[in-house]
Amino acid sequence: MSNMMRTAMVTKPFTVEIVEKPVPKYGPDDVLIKVKVAGVCGSDLQLYRGTHPFRQPPAVLGHEVAGDVIAVGSNVTKLQVGNRVAVLPHIECGTCEFCQADMQNLCVNKTVPGTPKWEGTFAEYFSAPEAKTYKIADGVSYEMGALVEPLAVAVHAVSRVLSDKRGSIAILGCGTIGLLTLMVAKEFGYKRIYCTDTAPFNNEMALKCGANMALNPLETDAVEAFLKDNGGGMDVTFVAAGSPDIINHASRLTKRLGEIVLISMITKDIPVYTYGFVYNEQTLRGAMTYRNADYEKAMELINGGLDLSMFVTQNLPLSEAGSALEMLNNKSGDIIKIMINM
Ligand SMILES: NC(=O)c1ccc[n+]([C@@H]2O[C@H](COP(=O)([O-])OP(=O)(O)OC[C@H]3O[C@@H](n4cnc5c(N)ncnc54)[C@H](O)[C@@H]3O)[C@@H](O)[C@H]2O)c1
Ligand SMILES: [Zn+2]
Ligand SMILES: [Zn+2]
Known part of the structure; x- marks a missing residue:
């Protein structure tokens, strides 16, 4: 050699x-x-x-x-x-x-x-x-x-959730990390999974992998569509994309006492409407590697x-x-x- x-x-x-x-x-x-x-x-x-x-x-x-x-x-x-x-x-x-x-x-x-x-x-x-x-x-x-x-990374993100309820979740952003989070969430027994991505290919992939719905948030009000389908909101929302409105979408989607796990590395200031976190006692938690x-x-x-x-x-x-x-x-x-x- x-x-x-x-x-x-x-x-x-x-x-x-x-x-x-x-x-x-x-x-x-x-x-x-x-x-x-x-x-x-x-x-x-x-x-x-x-x-x-x-x-x-x-x-x-x-x-x-x-x-x-x-x-x-x-x-x-x-x-x-x-x-x-x-x-x-x-x-x-x-x-x-x-x-x-x-x-x-x-x-x-x-x-x-x-x-x-x-x-x-x-x-x-x-x-x-x-x-x-x-x-x-x-x-x-x-x-x-x-x-x-x-x-x-996906296993860690799912392990950051404290509640052992295994109801509905949303995954915002279905690139590599979002899709892997979807696979892990299924392994962990989550029953209904709602996904967003701006690329049609990624939404198709999410559906193939078992998502109940996968929508483009630039074309549809995905938050409203998911809440309509799901009723009470998500137990957990995973954030795996970095648009400026994404934390607000996550908060609107998530139930009272629900959890939001932030995986994406957003290194710019983005506006966050904090009252939703207070009114609904939601928790926002980071997940690092x-x-x-x-x-x-x-x-x-x-x-x-x-x-x-x-x-x-x-x-x-x-x-x-x-x-x-x-x-x-x-x-x-x-x-x-x-x-x-x-
Ligand atoms: N926390 C960690 O340890 C860790 C590890 C790896 C990656 N990351 C971060 O996670 C994020 C995702 O990583 P990735 O490798 O999956 O990247 P990726 O580029 O493969 O996925 C991002 C996806 O988000 C989609 N997207 C863009 N705008 C969107 C919007 N407004 N709504 C919904 N989806 C949208 C893109 O089409 C893309 O499919 C990145 O910010 C990355 O830096 C964090
Ligand atoms: Zn890597
Ligand atoms: Zn050390």
């Missing part, structure tokens, strides 16, 4: 180049993985645009990954060369107050791929601690392995046979990583999840 590998790097904003880099070193507690599939995610788009808070060009793209273990460090005991694996791409400090409380997602000192301490996954090889590397079951594809990471336990739950769903292959809408080779980011940046075509194949 040569000690150099090909990677796809954002060398400056809006520029992706194939760059040769050394194959990553792996320590005694790590494994070296030959990457098979890497998912393209919204945060890769932010790196591409140069707007990501801590992934800045030049950096190798990618944090969603599945592949084969090809070497193991001397302390590795559970994994072997030849294992098919996916990686939980956060290394938490383990000692801060949030780590102590088992909320690794909020760790104040975590390491993630695409930063100087850990190379990204759009590369021929990727190293990861054994503790962050999970086996993919026989018969489950590498693509599904790479989807565990975004699925974990996932705890280790959420990733493990997502892995369990995938290894148990949850099929998400309909969400893989494009497959491209590493050499076309630049086109993948350009497609995502221009929103050209029907895209749920683009996979980079090595």
Whole structure:
């Protein structure tokens, strides 16, 4: 094996180049993985645009990954060369107050791929601690392995709901995260699911995945239509898109004492009519990535046979990583999840 590998790097904003880099070193507690599939995610788009808070060009793209273990460090005991694996791409400090409380997602000192301490996954090889590397079951594809990471975001969002009522929910925004939230909500037993998206393809996908209704909020008063169908309003509304009116829509849709889980990262000021939250005693709660336990739950769903292959809408080779980011940046075509194949 040569000690150099090909990677796809954002060398400056809006520029992706194939760059040769050394194959990553792996320590005694790590494994070296030959990457098979890497998912393209919204945060890769932010790196591409140069707007990501801590992934800045030049950096190798990618944090969603599945592949084969090809070497193991001397302390590795559970994994072997030849294992098919996916990686939980956060290394938490383990000692801060949030780590102590088992909320690794909020760790104040975590390491993630695409930063100087850990190379990204759009590369021929990727190293990861054994503790962050999970086996993919026989018969489950590498693509599904790479989807565990975004699925974990959805598992975490659903786990943020406190009420154990499993009535009606709304999901505003059915991109990758909204659709995965829909799949997880079904697994958790929610009975009626109302979706919005501005793209017809995404609404069709939501209906195929079992949504009761899926409407374009720019064409119809979706809030009114859902409330008419549903009567009393939603137990929970998940927000996975970022339009300025979206929190107000969520509040109008949600029942008294209902919960709203905000997944989308809205980094501009948007107007919020707060009285609805007071009058109806609603709770608005953020959901940030996932705890280790959420990733493990997502892995369990995938290894148990949850099929998400309909969400893989494009497959491209590493050499076309630049086109993948350009497609995502221009929103050209029907895209749920683009996979980079090595
Ligand atoms: N909290 C987290 O840990 C976390 C993790 C991943 C992504 N995110 C955020 O979640 C959001 C969704 O991510 P994604 O990867 O699914 O993105 P995406 O672009 O695939 O999905 C967004 C969807 O919203 C739709 N949309 C646009 N305007 C809308 C509107 N007014 N009403 C309804 N739908 C509308 C788009 O057509 C698109 O399908 C983003 O803001 C992303 O940054 C958060
Ligand atoms: Zn991701
Ligand atoms: Zn920590």
